[in-house]
Amino acid sequence: MAFSEQWDGFLRNCTQLIAPANPFLLSGTITRVAGLVIEAVGLRLAVGSSCTIFLSNGHHVSAEVVGFSGERLFLMPSSDVYGLSPGAKVVSTELVGESPRIGNFQHPRRRAADRAKHVSVGPELLGRVLNGVGEPLDRLGPTHAEQSVPLYSRPYNPLERIPVSEPLDVGVRAINMLLTVGRGQRMGLFAGSGVGKSVLLGMMARYTTADVIVVGLIGERGREVKEFIENILGKEGLARSVVVAAPADTSPLLRLQGAAYATAIAEYFRDTGKHVLLIMDSLTRYAMAQREISLAIGEPPATKGYPPSVFAKLPQLVERAGNGNHNSGSITAFYTVLTEGDDQNDPIADSARAILDGHIVLSRRLAEAGHYPAIDIEASISRIMTSVVPQKQVDMARRFKSLCSRYQRSHDLISVGAYVAGTDPELDRAIRLYPDFEKFLQQNMSQHENFSDSLEKLTKLFESEEIR
Numbered sequence: 001m002a003f004s005e006q007w008d009g010f011l012r013n014c015t016q017l018i019a020p021a022n023p024f025l026l027s028g029t030i031t032r033v034a035g036l037v038i039e040a041v042g043l044r045l046a047v048g049s050s051c052t053i054f055l056s057n058g059h060h061v062s063a064e065v066v067g068f069s070g071e072r073l074f075l076m077p078s079s080d081v082y083g084l085s086p087g088a089k090v091v092s093t094e095l096v097g098e099s100p101r102i103g104n105f106q107h108p109r110r111r112a113a114d115r116a117k118h119v120s121v122g123p124e125l126l127g128r129v130l131n132g133v134g135e136p137l138d139r140l141g142p143t144h145a146e147q148s149v150p151l152y153s154r155p156y157n158p159l160e161r162i163p164v165s166e167p168l169d170v171g172v173r174a175i176n177m178l179l180t181v182g183r184g185q186r187m188g189l190f191a192g193s194g195v196g197k198s199v200l201l202g203m204m205a206r207y208t209t210a211d212v213i214v215v216g217l218i219g220e221r222g223r224e225v226k227e228f229i230e231n232i233l234g235k236e237g238l239a240r241s242v243v244v245a246a247p248a249d250t251s252p253l254l255r256l257q258g259a260a261y262a263t264a265i266a267e268y269f270r271d272t273g274k275h276v277l278l279i280m281d282s283l284t285r286y287a288m289a290q291r292e293i294s295l296a297i298g299e300p301p302a303t304k305g306y307p308p309s310v311f312a313k314l315p316q317l318v319e320r321a322g323n324g325n326h327n328s329g330s331i332t333a334f335y336t337v338l339t340e341g342d343d344q345n346d347p348i349a350d351s352a353r354a355i356l357d358g359h360i361v362l363s364r365r366l367a368e369a370g371h372y373p374a375i376d377i378e379a380s381i382s383r384i385m386t387s388v389v390p391q392k393q394v395d396m397a398r399r400f401k402s403l404c405s406r407y408q409r410s411h412d413l414i415s416v417g418a419y420v421a422g423t424d425p426e427l428d429r430a431i432r433l434y435p436d437f438e439k440f441l442q443q444n445m446s447q448h449e450n451f452s453d454s455l456e457k458l459t460k461l462f463e464s465e466e467i468r
Contacts, residue, residue, distance in 0.1 A: 028073070030088040036252065036296040038063065038075040040090045045073060048152075050093040050117055055083040062093070062133075064117075064253055067297040074297045076253040078133065117152075119261050120145040121268040125242045126212070129229060132246040132258030149268055151260050153320060160325045164357075167388040168277075168332050171207020172200065173449040174375050174441045177458045178397045179360055182384040183275060184323035184330040188283070188352050190337045191362035197336055198224065199445050200362070200373045201279050202232030205241065207448045210277035210332065212269045213241040216262030219255050219285025222247040228281075252289035259286045263320045270329045278321055278331050284338040287314060287348045303347045314348075315355045358382040371442060378405050396458055403430040404437055436461055 028042030030053065038053070045051065049065045053075070061081055067074040075090070120134045122145035129138040136143060164182035181187060191197040205213050215233070217225050225245045229238060242265050246258030259280060266278045280286070287310050294307040302308050321333035337352045337359075353359055358381055366374035378401060386394055407430040413419045414431065421428060440457060443449060 026092060028090040030084065030086065030090060031072070033081070033084065034296075036076065036292060037066070038077060038081070038084075040073045040075055041071055043073055043090060043092065045092055048117070051075065052091050052093050053077065053081070053084065054089045054091075055081070056085045056088065057083040059083065063090075066253075066293055069298075076251070076293055076296075078251055078253050078257075117150070117257075118148040119151050119264055120147070121149050121265055122147045125265060127239050127241070129243040129245060130261075132244065132250065132254035132256075132261055134261065137245060147268070149264050151257065151264055153264065153267055155316075155319065156322070156324075162323045162326055164323060164384050164387060167451065168275075169207075169209045169451040170204045171448050171450065172203055172373065173443050173454040173457070174373065174377070175204075175360065176449065176451050176454045177393070178377055178400060179358065179375075179380050179382040180385040180389050180393070180397075181332060181358075181382060182388040183332055185357045185382070185384045186318055186321050186333045186335070186355075187382070188335050188337050188356040188359040189362070190339050190349060190353075190359050192339050192364055195362045195364050195367040195374050196372055197362055198228055198232060198281070200375075201281060201334065201336070202228065202234075202237070203373075203443075203445055204334065205233055205277065205279060206237045208277050209275075211240070211274040211329070212266075213237065213277045213279070214262050214266040214269070215241055215243045216259055216278070216280045217243065217245045217247070218259045218262075218280065218282060219246065219248050219289060220281060222249065248285070252292040255285060255289035256293070259317060263317060266331045266333075267320060270324050270331050272329070273327070274329045276329065276331045278333040280333065280335045282336040282338050283314070283317075283352055284336075284346075284348050286317065306347055310348075311351050314351055318352075318355050357384055371438070372445070373441075373443060375441065377401055377441065378408070393455065393458075396462055399462065400437065400458070403433055406430040407434045433461065 026043060028040045030038060031041050032039040043051070045065050047065050047067060051063050051065065053061045053063055055061060061077050061079055063075040063077045065073055066076045120143060124143050124145045128136060128140065128143055130143070131137055134143070162184075164184045166183045168181045168183045168185070169176060170181055175181060189197055189200070205215065215228075217228065225247055229243060233241065233243075242262075244258050244262040244265070246255045262278065262280065266276045269276045287306065290310045290313050291306055294309045295301065299307040299309060303311075318333070318335065321331040323330045335352065335356065337349050339346055339349050361376045361379040362374045363376040363379070364374070366376065385397070403426075406427055407414075410419060410427055419427070440461060
């Protein structure tokens with residue numbers, strides 16, 4: 001009797017799941033290709049819907065609806081469209097979710113987020129390298145991930161998030177002590193090209209105490225993707241990581257989906273109770289991909305060539321990270337922001353600085369002097385630090401920054417010998433301590449500094465000064 005009831009429930013569930021499906025295969029035709037955008041007529045699809053374009057050579061290309069005008073749909077393909085001819089057929093792609101199972105009821109997808117594109121998630125993804133749509137790039141075969149989640153999740157209720165109250169050990173001495181990162185914090189890494197941001201990210205990925213690491217390489221060079229995985233992340237780091245790579249030569253749609261996919265994987269592990277480190281390199285390339293799509297469909301630019309939708313997309317992506325509720329884990333996120341020509345007032349950098357919980361600035365001047373990691377302590381800040389570390393460490397960090405700043409402001413006078421010792425006791429103290437400060441801030445990429453060791457070294461710096 002119980003078995004027949006299970007079968008009846010299974011059949012009713014199947015009926016509910018297939019009810020929204022259209023029994024007729026509706027299709028449209030391609031009328032125009034203008035740059036990155038394909039125009040189609042004959043279909044009525046919502047923005048964000050997936051569809052398939054059939055080429056004349058027998059192949060097909062996936063595309064997504066990014067806008068419309070009257071009866072015309074604007075499609076963005078996920079790959080090259082060589083072989084596309086006028087009047088090509090376009091059909092809507094039915095979403096394939098998890099198959100119903102006996103004894104496991106699945107609710108029909110009624111919400112807009114649930115009806116959007118779904119991606120595969122699960123512990124099977126650990127140690128794998130995927131592209132923006134979840135296809136393996138490492139040639140290790142299928143992922144065998146059975147679970148799926150929406151690519152763009154529903155906004156998290158801010159009142160349900162637990163506050164950031166615990167520090168996260170990232171294995172980098174300067175960050176642990178002076179720019180302490182809290183578990184569930186969103187940090188920005190502001191840097192130009194060639195100042196060591198990838199190496200710093202790799203150090204944090206290898207040495208962090210997080211359970212799972214999710215790396216999103218968005219819009220970077222293909223060579224850099226391979227180098228980051230093999231040389232910087234390493235085998236040990238990759239074993240507990242999921243890498244989503246959408247290089248610069250992929251379509252802007254895939255770069256957007258790659259960033260959203262990496263965030264969706266991090267959300268899945270957070271909901272299972274794991275503490276996740278999310279590394280996104282870079283947020284600027286994500287904004288550029290959105291700019292390409294927006295300009296292609298006719299959205300006018302507003303700020304230095306960036307349309308308003310770009311600045312709306314950034315907080316939507318960033319706010320998905322952070323702490324969950326009391327029954328879930330956390331996502332500590334690091335987003336790299338490219339400051340072109342080391343311009344800190346770049347519109348993307350300015351917008352990111354406002355929505356993130358702190359920023360770490362890498363200085364080209366320090367990198368050229370061989371000071372690695374090239375963290376500019378004076379220009380960097382962690383907004384959560386005062387909530388996650390004892391007041392004594394906060395006071396030492398503030399004192400450290402104050403003395404460094406005092407030395408840098410008087411550096412020209414000191415270097416030419418114009419300063420007379422004893423004139424300013426505070427500056428004298430800064431001059432005595434600065435060589436030790438510089439040594440404290442530098443760290444080899446193969447060197448791991450945990451939280452307790454870093455705190456001991458910082459305390460010794462000031463204890464030796466008090467004895468004098």
